[in-house]
Amino acid sequence: MADAENKYPQNTSGxxxxxxxxxxxxxxxxTAPANFKRDDDGGHSFVFKQPETDEERELAEEALAGxxxxxxxxxxx
Numbered sequence: 001m002a003d004a005e006n007k008y009p010q011n012t013s014g015x016x017x018x019x020x021x022x023x024x025x026x027x028x029x030x031t032a033p034a035n036f037k038r039d040d041d042g043g044h045s046f047v048f049k050q051p052e053t054d055e056e057r058e059l060a061e062e063a064l065a066g067x068x069x070x071x072x073x074x075x076x077x
Contacts, residue, residue: 002073010039014050016060021071028072032059045071 007017016035022044028036029045034056037048051057064072
């Protein structure tokens with residue numbers, strides 16, 4: 001389970017975030033490209049834009065559910 005205390009600083013403020021358990025598998029970026037990007041220097045994903053529409057929220061939820069290491073959280077600020 002993702003931990004807000006271990007989230008990457010690149011995450012934009014809001015409910016969704018990626019923490020330091022990310023293994024750079026690309027699933028979230030493929031599932032919800034409008035919300036997740038890759039930090040090329042760090043080799044991990046982060047939330048660059050919080051979901052704003054129902055479709056974006058659904059895709060972010062799909063990415064959260066599909067993350068193989070549970071690095072995506074939904075309890076951030």
